[in-house]
Amino acid sequence: MLRLRFLTWDVKDTLLRLRQPVGERYAAEARAHGVWVQPEALGRSFGEAYDAQSRHFPNYGRGQGLSSRQWWVDVVKQTFRLSGVREDGILTLMAENLYRDFCSAGNWEVLPGASETLSQCCQRGFRMAVVSNFDNRLENVLSQCNLRHHFEFVLTSEDAGFAKPDGRIFEQALRLSGVPPEQAAHVGDDYTRDYRAARAVGMHSFLLRAAGQDKEPEVPPEHLLPTLSHLLALIEKG
Incomplete structure:
Protein backbone atom coordinates (compact mmCIF):
# COMPACT_ATOMS: atom_id res chain seq x y z
CA MET A 1 0.00 0.00 0.00
CA LEU A 18 -18.94 22.23 -18.41
CA ARG A 19 -22.64 21.40 -18.73
CA GLN A 20 -22.67 22.48 -22.38
CA PRO A 21 -20.07 23.49 -24.97
CA VAL A 22 -18.81 27.06 -24.68
CA GLY A 23 -20.23 27.95 -28.12
CA GLU A 24 -23.74 26.97 -27.05
CA ARG A 25 -23.59 28.98 -23.83
CA TYR A 26 -22.24 32.03 -25.65
CA ALA A 27 -24.91 31.71 -28.38
CA ALA A 28 -27.64 31.61 -25.71
CA GLU A 29 -26.24 34.78 -24.12
CA ALA A 30 -26.19 36.48 -27.53
CA ARG A 31 -29.82 35.46 -28.23
CA ALA A 32 -30.85 37.08 -24.94
CA HIS A 33 -29.60 40.36 -26.45
CA GLY A 34 -31.25 39.83 -29.82
CA VAL A 35 -28.03 38.71 -31.52
CA TRP A 36 -27.98 35.45 -33.49
CA VAL A 37 -24.66 33.64 -33.89
CA GLN A 38 -24.05 29.97 -34.72
CA PRO A 39 -22.79 28.01 -31.66
CA GLU A 40 -20.24 26.18 -33.84
CA ALA A 41 -18.81 29.48 -35.10
CA LEU A 42 -18.59 30.79 -31.53
CA GLY A 43 -16.88 27.58 -30.40
CA ARG A 44 -14.20 27.98 -33.08
CA SER A 45 -13.81 31.71 -32.34
CA PHE A 46 -13.48 31.01 -28.63
CA GLY A 47 -10.64 28.54 -29.26
CA GLU A 48 -8.86 31.12 -31.40
CA ALA A 49 -9.37 34.00 -28.92
CA TYR A 50 -8.41 31.88 -25.90
CA ASP A 51 -5.22 30.56 -27.54
CA ALA A 52 -4.12 34.04 -28.64
CA GLN A 53 -4.79 35.55 -25.21
CA SER A 54 -2.93 32.68 -23.49
CA ARG A 55 0.10 33.25 -25.73
CA HIS A 56 0.19 37.02 -25.17
CA PHE A 57 -0.83 37.00 -21.50
CA PRO A 58 -0.02 33.59 -19.95
CA ASN A 59 -1.71 32.51 -16.71
CA TYR A 60 -4.51 35.14 -16.93
CA GLY A 61 -2.00 37.97 -17.34
CA ARG A 62 -0.81 37.46 -13.74
CA GLY A 63 2.77 38.55 -14.57
CA GLN A 64 1.70 41.49 -16.75
CA GLY A 65 -0.58 43.42 -14.43
CA LEU A 66 -3.84 42.17 -15.93
CA SER A 67 -6.65 40.99 -13.66
CA SER A 68 -8.13 37.59 -14.57
CA ARG A 69 -11.50 39.31 -14.85
CA GLN A 70 -10.17 41.68 -17.52
CA TRP A 71 -8.39 38.76 -19.18
CA TRP A 72 -11.66 36.84 -19.55
CA VAL A 73 -13.72 39.88 -20.56
CA ASP A 74 -11.24 40.46 -23.40
CA VAL A 75 -11.45 36.80 -24.48
CA VAL A 76 -15.26 36.89 -24.58
CA LYS A 77 -15.36 40.14 -26.53
CA GLN A 78 -12.80 38.87 -29.03
CA THR A 79 -14.77 35.61 -29.42
CA PHE A 80 -17.85 37.55 -30.47
CA ARG A 81 -15.86 39.95 -32.66
CA LEU A 82 -14.33 37.03 -34.56
CA SER A 83 -17.90 35.77 -35.10
CA GLY A 84 -19.00 39.11 -36.56
CA VAL A 85 -20.52 40.90 -33.53
CA ARG A 86 -19.24 44.48 -33.36
CA GLU A 87 -21.48 46.60 -31.07
CA ASP A 88 -19.29 47.63 -28.11
CA GLY A 89 -22.14 48.12 -25.65
CA ILE A 90 -23.56 44.64 -26.24
CA LEU A 91 -20.07 43.08 -26.24
CA THR A 92 -19.32 44.55 -22.79
CA LEU A 93 -22.67 43.47 -21.38
CA MET A 94 -22.36 39.91 -22.69
CA ALA A 95 -18.76 39.61 -21.49
CA GLU A 96 -19.65 40.78 -17.96
CA ASN A 97 -22.65 38.43 -17.82
CA LEU A 98 -20.67 35.42 -19.02
CA TYR A 99 -17.76 36.12 -16.67
CA ARG A 100 -20.19 36.15 -13.74
CA ASP A 101 -22.15 33.17 -15.05
CA PHE A 102 -19.19 30.84 -15.20
CA CYS A 103 -18.87 31.23 -11.41
CA SER A 104 -22.14 29.40 -10.89
CA ALA A 105 -23.12 25.75 -10.72
CA GLY A 106 -25.46 26.50 -13.64
CA ASN A 107 -22.53 26.08 -16.03
Missing part, protein backbone atom coordinates in the same frame (compact mmCIF):
# COMPACT_ATOMS: atom_id res chain seq x y z
CA LEU A 2 1.28 3.49 -0.87
CA ARG A 3 2.11 5.53 2.24
CA LEU A 4 0.15 8.57 1.10
CA ARG A 5 -1.08 11.34 3.40
CA PHE A 6 -1.94 14.11 0.98
CA LEU A 7 -3.87 14.18 -2.32
CA THR A 8 -3.98 17.12 -4.71
CA TRP A 9 -6.67 17.38 -7.38
CA ASP A 10 -7.06 18.97 -10.78
CA VAL A 11 -10.60 20.34 -11.31
CA LYS A 12 -11.69 20.84 -14.94
CA ASP A 13 -12.52 17.47 -16.55
CA THR A 14 -11.32 15.68 -13.41
CA LEU A 15 -13.92 16.77 -10.82
CA LEU A 16 -16.09 19.18 -12.82
CA ARG A 17 -16.99 19.63 -16.47
CA TRP A 108 -20.67 23.27 -14.25
CA GLU A 109 -21.57 19.72 -13.29
CA VAL A 110 -19.79 17.30 -10.99
CA LEU A 111 -18.32 14.32 -12.83
CA PRO A 112 -19.72 10.87 -12.02
CA GLY A 113 -18.10 9.38 -8.92
CA ALA A 114 -16.33 12.61 -7.90
CA SER A 115 -18.36 13.47 -4.77
CA GLU A 116 -18.36 9.88 -3.54
CA THR A 117 -14.62 9.44 -4.12
CA LEU A 118 -13.76 12.69 -2.34
CA SER A 119 -15.96 11.72 0.63
CA GLN A 120 -14.35 8.27 0.84
CA CYS A 121 -10.85 9.79 0.69
CA CYS A 122 -11.76 12.13 3.57
CA GLN A 123 -13.15 9.19 5.57
CA ARG A 124 -9.87 7.32 5.06
CA GLY A 125 -8.04 10.27 6.59
CA PHE A 126 -6.39 11.71 3.48
CA ARG A 127 -5.70 15.44 3.56
CA MET A 128 -6.67 17.04 0.27
CA ALA A 129 -6.23 20.21 -1.75
CA VAL A 130 -6.84 21.53 -5.26
CA VAL A 131 -4.03 22.42 -7.69
CA SER A 132 -5.60 23.87 -10.82
CA ASN A 133 -4.82 26.10 -13.81
CA PHE A 134 -7.82 28.29 -13.02
CA ASP A 135 -8.53 31.86 -12.02
CA ASN A 136 -9.70 33.10 -8.63
CA ARG A 137 -13.36 32.20 -9.27
CA LEU A 138 -12.55 28.58 -8.48
CA GLU A 139 -13.26 28.78 -4.72
CA ASN A 140 -16.77 29.99 -5.55
CA VAL A 141 -17.32 27.42 -8.31
CA LEU A 142 -16.33 24.57 -5.95
CA SER A 143 -18.60 25.95 -3.19
CA GLN A 144 -21.52 26.26 -5.61
CA CYS A 145 -20.97 22.66 -6.72
CA ASN A 146 -20.76 21.49 -3.07
CA LEU A 147 -17.16 20.25 -3.27
CA ARG A 148 -15.16 22.97 -1.50
CA HIS A 149 -15.53 21.45 1.99
CA HIS A 150 -13.40 18.43 1.01
CA PHE A 151 -10.24 20.52 0.61
CA GLU A 152 -7.86 22.20 3.06
CA PHE A 153 -7.00 24.81 0.42
CA VAL A 154 -7.51 25.67 -3.24
CA LEU A 155 -4.35 26.69 -5.10
CA THR A 156 -5.04 28.21 -8.52
CA SER A 157 -2.38 29.13 -11.05
CA GLU A 158 -3.52 32.74 -10.69
CA ASP A 159 -2.84 32.65 -6.92
CA ALA A 160 0.40 30.70 -7.24
CA GLY A 161 1.82 32.78 -10.08
CA PHE A 162 2.75 29.55 -11.89
CA ALA A 163 0.66 27.29 -14.13
CA LYS A 164 1.01 23.53 -14.50
CA PRO A 165 3.20 21.92 -15.82
CA ASP A 166 5.51 24.33 -13.94
CA GLY A 167 6.57 22.27 -10.93
CA ARG A 168 6.61 25.34 -8.67
CA ILE A 169 2.82 25.22 -8.28
CA PHE A 170 3.10 21.67 -6.88
CA GLU A 171 6.02 22.68 -4.65
CA GLN A 172 3.91 25.52 -3.29
CA ALA A 173 1.09 23.07 -2.51
CA LEU A 174 3.53 20.75 -0.74
CA ARG A 175 4.87 23.65 1.35
CA LEU A 176 1.34 24.68 2.32
CA SER A 177 0.55 21.10 3.38
CA GLY A 178 3.88 20.41 5.11
CA VAL A 179 3.92 16.95 3.51
CA PRO A 180 6.99 15.59 1.66
CA PRO A 181 6.44 14.77 -2.04
CA GLU A 182 6.84 11.01 -1.59
CA GLN A 183 3.79 11.02 0.71
CA ALA A 184 1.65 12.99 -1.75
CA ALA A 185 -0.16 12.14 -4.98
CA HIS A 186 -1.85 14.24 -7.65
CA VAL A 187 -5.01 13.22 -9.55
CA GLY A 188 -5.72 14.78 -12.96
CA ASP A 189 -6.73 14.14 -16.57
CA ASP A 190 -3.82 15.75 -18.44
CA TYR A 191 -0.69 13.68 -19.12
CA THR A 192 1.72 16.63 -19.30
CA ARG A 193 0.21 19.15 -16.88
CA ASP A 194 -0.96 16.69 -14.26
CA TYR A 195 0.67 13.27 -14.44
CA ARG A 196 4.20 14.12 -15.57
CA ALA A 197 4.43 17.50 -13.84
CA ALA A 198 3.57 16.06 -10.40
CA ARG A 199 5.99 13.15 -10.85
CA ALA A 200 8.75 15.58 -11.84
CA VAL A 201 8.68 17.07 -8.30
CA GLY A 202 8.72 13.63 -6.67
CA MET A 203 5.00 13.14 -6.07
CA HIS A 204 2.98 10.07 -7.01
CA SER A 205 0.41 10.62 -9.71
CA PHE A 206 -2.79 9.13 -11.14
CA LEU A 207 -4.08 9.87 -14.62
CA LEU A 208 -7.83 9.86 -15.27
CA ARG A 209 -8.35 8.24 -18.68
CA ALA A 210 -11.90 7.42 -19.74
CA ALA A 211 -12.53 4.32 -21.85
CA GLY A 212 -11.77 5.01 -25.51
CA GLN A 213 -9.24 7.75 -24.76
CA ASP A 214 -5.72 7.24 -26.06
CA LYS A 215 -3.43 5.56 -23.57
CA GLU A 216 -0.07 7.15 -22.82
CA PRO A 217 2.68 4.53 -23.27
CA GLU A 218 4.74 5.86 -20.33
CA VAL A 219 1.92 5.43 -17.80
CA PRO A 220 1.85 2.04 -16.08
CA PRO A 221 -1.65 0.54 -15.70
CA GLU A 222 -1.54 0.94 -11.91
CA HIS A 223 -1.43 4.74 -12.39
CA LEU A 224 -4.42 4.84 -14.78
CA LEU A 225 -7.94 5.60 -13.57
CA PRO A 226 -10.76 4.52 -15.91
CA THR A 227 -13.04 6.41 -13.46
CA LEU A 228 -12.45 8.28 -10.19
CA SER A 229 -14.15 5.40 -8.35
CA HIS A 230 -11.04 3.27 -9.03
CA LEU A 231 -8.73 5.59 -7.05
CA LEU A 232 -8.85 4.10 -3.55
CA ALA A 233 -8.41 0.55 -4.83
CA LEU A 234 -5.30 1.64 -6.78
CA ILE A 235 -3.86 3.44 -3.75
CA GLU A 236 -4.44 0.40 -1.54
CA LYS A 237 -2.99 -1.96 -4.16
CA GLY A 238 0.09 0.25 -4.63
